Amino acid sequence: MVVVAEGARATRERSSSRAVSKELPAVLTASQLGILIEALVRRGYAVVAPTVRDGAIVYDQVESVHDLPAGWTDEQAPGQYRLKRRDDEALFGYTVGPQSWKKYLHPAEVRLWAAERQGRTFRILNNEAKAEAPRAFLGVRACELAAIAVQDRVLLEDKYRDPIYGARRWGALLIAVQCTQSAATCFCASMGTGPAISNGADLVLTELLGPQGHRFLIRPGSERGAELLDEIQTTPATEADVNQSEAGVKEAARQQTRAIDTNGIKELLYQNFEHPRWDHVAARCLTCANCTMVCPTCFCTTVEDVSDVTGDHAERWRRWDSCFTQTFSYIHGGSVRTSGKARYRQWMTHKLASWIDQFGTSGCVGCGRCITWCPVGIDITEEVRALREGENHGNP
Ligand code: SF4
Numbered sequence: 395m396v397v398v399a400e401g402a403r404a405t406r407e408r409s410s411s412r413a414v415s416k417e418l419p420a421v422l423t424a425s426q427l428g429i430l431i432e433a434l435v436r437r438g439y440a441v442v443a444p445t446v447r448d449g450a451i452v453y454d455q456v457e458s459v460h461d462l463p464a465g466w467t468d469e470q471a472p473g474q475y476r477l478k479r480r481d482d483e484a485l486f487g488y489t490v491g492p493q494s495w496k497k498y499l500h501p502a503e504v505r506l507w508a509a510e511r512q513g514r515t516f517r518i519l520n521n522e523a524k525a526e527a528p529r530a531f532l533g534v535r536a537c538e539l540a541a542i543a544v545q546d547r548v549l550l551e552d553k554y555r556d557p558i559y560g561a562r563r564w565g566a567l568l569i570a571v572q573c574t575q576s577a578a579t580c581f582c583a584s585m586g587t588g589p590a591i592s593n594g595a596d597l598v599l600t601e602l603l604g605p606q607g608h609r610f611l612i613r614p615g616s617e618r619g620a621e622l623l624d625e626i627q628t629t630p631a632t633e634a635d636v637n638q639s640e641a642g643v644k645e646a647a648r649q650q651t652r653a654i655d656t657n658g659i660k661e662l663l664y665q666n667f668e669h670p671r672w673d674h675v676a677a678r679c680l681t682c683a684n685c686t687m688v689c690p691t692c693f694c695t696t697v698e699d700v701s702d703v704t705g706d707h708a709e710r711w712r713r714w715d716s717c718f719t720q721t722f723s724y725i726h727g728g729s730v731r732t733s734g735k736a737r738y739r740q741w742m743t744h745k746l747a748s749w750i751d752q753f754g755t756s757g758c759v760g761c762g763r764c765i766t767w768c769p770v771g772i773d774i775t776e777e778v779r780a781l782r783e784g785e786n787h788g789n790p
């Protein structure tokens with residue numbers, strides 16, 4: 395376990411060993427992005443990137459640039475998501491979909507071990523994880539880099555470290571893309587996590603469209619990224635390219651209509667346990683747990699033991715869990731959070747207040763997924779605002 399944790403630490407150190415270069419931006423044409431993917435494959439990476447499936451942008455392994463969602467964009471609102479065509483061939487002309495990179499780094503289901511009956515006892519089978527190719531994540535957004543940093547802190551930097559996360563994080567190459575447009579549900583600018591990218595990535599791209607052609611401004615963010623970039627033929631960026639990139643990112647921030655005022659947010663939550671707004675939100679919340687499943691920072695899991703019908707084969711699985719289920723807080727004889735009100739309050743108070751005490755950072759990066767994928771459109775930014783409007787209301 396220590397080895398894995400040290401490996402992960404080394405990964406982070408290597409990733410952060412070089413701040414995203416401001417001096418040496420280069421330009422890659424859209425067709426050269428395919429060459430970058432080929433270079434990654436040659437180096438043994440499984441390349442995972444956005445692709446279109448089932449009416450949404452999801453992350454999956456890609457073989458070529460043709461697997462990316464060319465000419466698609468998304469429209470998001472509380473409880474709503476749909477894809478529509480763009481009038482150009484942008485490859486990253488959308489924001490975040492229902493999945494985050496947590497799908498790969500902290501997977502929803504992991505078999506911890508298996509055992510077989512042997513006479514009157516059990517024999518633990520060889521449970522060594524199969525060696526997998528390291529992954530290159532292409533298209534990581536600023537809020538998602540922030541979410542990965544949050545999960546690094548939670549899962550690798552405390553006394554008890556998660557070797558499963560560490561093994562997956564170790565070796566993962568992060569190729570980020572700066573957002574030049576925001577969804578109506580994004581609020582990363584107010585959380586200080588985006589849309590500009592300053593560190594945490596191996597390479598940083600900004601997609602540029604217009605009369606100068608379809609191209610990408612590209613900067614290394616680590617030694618690994620710089621080495622990779624050396625393999626690809628690029629042209630030096632012009633001042634106009636850099637200006638267009640900066641203007642695009644500023645525009646993405648300007649488009650954000652939602653925000654959380656984070657001033658004194660911890661105290662706000664701690665001082666309002668009895669605020670009537672919790673009843674208001676509980677009357678709408680279905681306790682379906684969607685918000686925790688889509689959240690890129692939520693990390694809670696449960697452990698389940700299963701056996702086959704003969705009882706000869708048994709397995710232990712780790713699966714994502716959610717503070718929205720009643721069983722999550724079951725302690726010898728009952729759940730301590732029996733109401734939807736208690737569970738919603740727990741989730742939001744943990745995200746925005748006690749997470750700061752535990753890990754020194756907010757548990758929310760402003761990606762907006764919990765707003766889009768809540769079936770009844772509950773909006774965390776609106777809930778915080780409602781609490782602020784009646785601070786301390788109802789408290790003893
Ligand atoms: S709480 Fe919502 S907006 Fe914040 S990181 Fe999680 S899913 Fe994104």
Ligand code: SF4
Nearest residue numbers: 679680682683685768
């Ligand atoms: S806030 Fe929305 S997504 Fe989250 S548990 Fe309630 S109904 Fe489900």
